[in-house]
Amino acid sequence: MTAMSSGVSRYAQLSADEFRTRLPEALAIYVKAMRYPEGTAEQRAPMWLTHALREGWRCIAALDADDALLGLAYGYTGRAGQWWHEQVRHGLARRSGPAEADRWLNDYFELTEIHVRPENQGKQIGEDLLRRLLDGVPNANVLLSTPEGTSRAWKLYRRTGFVDVLRDYQFTGDPRPFAILGRPLPLDLR
Template sequence: MATFLIDLSPADMERRLTDALGVYVDAMRYPRGTEDQRASMWLEHTRRDGWKAVAAVEVADRPDAATATAAELTAAPIVGVAYGYCGAPDQWWQQQVVAGLHRVGTDGVRIAELMTSYFELTELHIHPRTQGRGLGEALTRRLLAGRGESHVLLSTPEINGESNRAWRLYRRLGFTDVIRGYHFAGDPRPFAILGRSLPL
């Protein structure tokens, strides 16, 4: 199989939502059925300012062609998906992060600086079968290319020793700590908020 990276429009995301959410659930090892709870949120996100999504798709190898046709790419199964949008004060995630920043004593000027112009990297998932080939990094680079925001922020579950692929990827790309061990409302797991300046 050959893997290609593509951009997804909001209509593409809507059409391929089941496929994309399947990758998310398998990558995060969430129980089947989680995708049903997430579907409306992923669709609502497509309407946010600055929303952008990218995907990795698999096309059967053909010895006669170096590239896939548009029709092949449209029909090809998704093996990786990433999206994000501009952060804004009416978003739950930003409100949670601001509360966390106050809690750790960050001063108001720094909070304003952090919250004024950022791209939230909301979701990044590669199917377990295709992890560890550089696809996550390639999708991240494609998603962040040409952004107008001054920096990118994301949250990721805390893992002992930062010893998983997500942490290794973010550190390799130069993400640094914004908040550690943060508990989002309603989630018992500790998360890290990480960020870095743009362009990547």
């Protein structure tokens, strides 16, 4: 599948400033792609801006010929003390032991968000974003969390070699079961 038929004109690594400028556009895609209710964007905005300040943060955008955002992916270096890290460490240590938790969590990149505009999904943009985001990431592993169930996201992660780290995990404050998936890096550009 070519970049032309997917509607993508170019992929660009965004600086933190460019990310801030495009935040409303990015959150609109996120809310639509995840089918979240109105108001979710306002609630998430401060968190996304905080993420952009973290060590190792990087973001890849898929842009069309008019420079509009079709999708984006971002993540950063996971560190002890971060909410997600502590939640996953707790769950993984309890289920598989502290050594297994260390093996995954001592040196990893957290793939925090990946979303493609619904009209543009299924055209390999997600995979292109994922591969470009992880290209050159210096960490030993990449980890992510995704709701349990069948979805395009699951297909993408399995296709790119992600394995189960922790299944059916409930994060504090969210009743949905999540899977934590991971794989060693690097992931080839193809």
